[in-house]
Amino acid sequence: MSYDLIFLMALITFFMRYAFFMEKLPVKLDMRVQRFLSFTAPCILTAMAAPIVFGEVTFNTHDLTNPFLLGGILAIVLSLLVKNTLIVVLASMGAFFLLKTLL
Amino acid sequence: MSTEQAQPVRSIKLAAFFDILPLSIAVIPWGILCGSLAIQVGLSPLQSQLMSLLVFAGAAQLSAVTLTGAGGGIATILGSTAVISSRHLLYSATFRSHAMGLPLHHKMLMAFLLTDEMFAVTENKRKELGYFPLDYALISGATFYAIWNLSTLAGIVAGTSIPNLESLGLEFAIAATFIAMVVPNIQSSPVLVAVLVSACCAVLFHKLEVPNDLLLSALVGMVVGYCLDKESD
Numbered sequence: 056m057s058y059d060l061i062f063l064m065a066l067i068t069f070f071m072r073y074a075f076f077m078e079k080l081p082v083k084l085d086m087r088v089q090r091f092l093s094f095t096a097p098c099i100l101t102a103m104a105a106p107i108v109f110g111e112v113t114f115n116t117h118d119l120t121n122p123f124l125l126g127g128i129l130a131i132v133l134s135l136l137v138k139n140t141l142i143v144v145l146a147s148m149g150a151f152f153l154l155k156t157l158l
Numbered sequence: 159m160s161t162e163q164a165q166p167v168r169s170i171k172l173a174a175f176f177d178i179l180p181l182s183i184a185v186i187p188w189g190i191l192c193g194s195l196a197i198q199v200g201l202s203p204l205q206s207q208l209m210s211l212l213v214f215a216g217a218a219q220l221s222a223v224t225l226t227g228a229g230g231g232i233a234t235i236l237g238s239t240a241v242i243s244s245r246h247l248l249y250s251a252t253f254r255s256h257a258m259g260l261p262l263h264h265k266m267l268m269a270f271l272l273t274d275e276m277f278a279v280t281e282n283k284r285k286e287l288g289y290f291p292l293d294y295a296l297i298s299g300a301t302f303y304a305i306w307n308l309s310t311l312a313g314i315v316a317g318t319s320i321p322n323l324e325s326l327g328l329e330f331a332i333a334a335t336f337i338a339m340v341v342p343n344i345q346s347s348p349v350l351v352a353v354l355v356s357a358c359c360a361v362l363f364h365k366l367e368v369p370n371d372l373l374l375s376a377l378v379g380m381v382v383g384y385c386l387d388k389e390s391d
Contacts, residue, residue, distance in 0.1 A: 056201050056226050056235075058208070064222060064239045065212035071243040073269035075250035076257040084254055091384045092252040096281045097349055098356040098379035099245055100274070100336040102372050105357035106364035107333035123330055130334045134341035141180035143338035144331070148184070151330045 120158040126151035170283075174297035177283070180338070181275040182305040184331040185216065189306050191328065192219050193313020199227035203314050210310040214270070214303060218242045245373050249277040256290035264292065271299025278339050285343075348390065352383025 074080070084092070108127030118124055130147035137143055189210070196206035201223070209219050218239045225235050249272055257265050276299040284290050344350050356379030363371035 056199075056205060056222075058205065060222075060232055060235060061205060061208050061212060063236055064209070064218065065214075067236060067239045068213050068215045068218060068243045068246070069270060071240075071246040072250055072272040073266065074247055075254040076265045076269055078258060084251065088251075089255065090387060091380060092248065094349070094352050094380040094383040095248045095252045095376070096278055097340050097343060097353050098376040098383070099248065099372070100278055100340050101353045101356045101379070102360040102376040103274070104333040104336040104340070105360040105375075106371075107329045108337075109357070109361045110364055112361075122327065123333070126330055127333055127337065130337040131341055134338050138342060140177070140335075140338045141183075144180045144184055144334050147334040147337075148331055151327065151334070155327055 122151050122154035122158060125154055170291055170294050171297050173283070174279070174291075174294040175301050177279045178275060178298035178301050181279070181335050182302050184335040185275070185302070185306060186309040186312075187326070187328040187331060188216050188220070189309025190313035190316065192216065192223065193310040194316050195220070195223045195227070195313075196310075197314055197317045199223055201226070206314050207307070207310060210307045213239075214273070214306065215239075215243055216273075216306070241370055244370070245274075245376070246272060248373075248376075249274075252277075252281065253290070256284075256292075260292070264296075268292070268295055268299070271296065271303060273299065273302060275302050275335075278336070282339070282343060346387075346390075348383045348386040351386055352379040355379040355382045 075082075075084075104127075108123055108130075110123070111121055112118055112124060126147050129150050130143060133143045133146055192210065193206055196209065196219075197203065201209075209222070213219055213222075221238045221242055222235045225238060250269065253268070253272070257268060260268070276295065279298050280291070280295040283294050340353060344353060356375050359375035359378045360371065363375050368374060
């Protein structure tokens, strides 16, 4: 890999993050678009997490020993009960690695 | 919330640091993996670190490094970078109205630091406060940047000495973090349905190997959520 390639990658990622910050960009985001965009965070984060947790679900007894599924469900339940993100992340990761070793 | 708005600036800065901390911890194994893989496929230590310093995009970096290892060409690597990073266009659009009017250096810094994690915590904080907290965005982004680069450095130093780091199931850390961020913020039925639709689509598209499955499943959920939201007016 060359330095040029790294700089080009940097340009691409920066452009994706900066694109809509350009004042000159000829788009106006009215209230409807802003309401649509308010769904960005929950939907993208979910779309990243769901295949990791449910991607290998087989709907048979294998699911009972799938640490991703069990750990993911634990994370969902804990998130409903505990407000602290750090506790949820650490507890469900601990459970995940425990299950992975035991099962 | 009026009590939240009265929060002193310092506590917002501290909150930025502590809110992004669990997400930064979850990303450490990925940084190590990214650094050590880069060394393994033949990048120099400087190149490996520059990628984290300049590109600062975990998924894009990992895919570029993997493609390099597999002998992928420049076009393939840049194409995958563009596709993987395209979700950031949505983040940029979401924050557009808040970035307008900021000085150029603040806008550029904010864009440079705009990761999934920074976006998620800042958007949560913005909803909680009722206004866009620039300090919060920059501090949480910078904290994440520092930890990402330090963990890449650890991977570069460790080099090839971590066997099968990929097979440990590190992606679970990412999933747990995002679950912990999303679930407490589901406070209306349109958001709940949007999230469920995105989840189902993401699993289905992933199994069917639909190209650009991440962005597509998020967009389907967003459209459904938006339509339900309109109806409930």
